[in-house]
Amino acid sequence: MPALLELDGKIFAGGRSRFLDSDGGTEPTPKIFVKILPGHAPVPVLAQLDTGAAWSVLDGEIAEALGFFEHAGPIVSLSTRSGAIDGRLIRAPLTLVADEGESFEVEATFFVSRDWTYGSFLGYSGLLERIRFAIDPGTNDFYFGGIPDS
Secondary structure: OOOEEOOOOOEEEOEEEEOEOOOOOOOOOOOOEEEEEEOOOOOOEEEEEOOOOOOEEOOHHHHHHOOHHHOOOOEEEEEEOOEEEEEEEEEEEEEEOOOEEOOEEEEEEEEEOOOOOOOOEEOOOOOHHHEEEEEEOOOOEEEEEEOOOO
């Protein structure tokens, strides 16, 4: 069964995908990389799950290809280990791609900048705070789904 259940049997998350420990060589230590469809991208891309990130960030080339630099939004400065990078906060759909169960689409806030060349990240504010998710490091499973109405 692809769904992750709560102790009372209710569904906690209805989508599951396998996450990767590596993005193919740019990260020297294991991280969690999941498949996403930002905007209406034709093919999935990998994004690093980062619960400590203020926002989700899209690689500049991906944001350019999707036309995200044409979106309106506040201009902000992102403080990074390489210094401050200026960009824009935009809202766009994001689909978490399921290997089993249901893929899940949510409206997300992304930081986009032509100067950002460090890959794509899924951050807490504007995205992860709006979904349910769980990680099983023993099987490299990433579970996700919507937050039920209270």
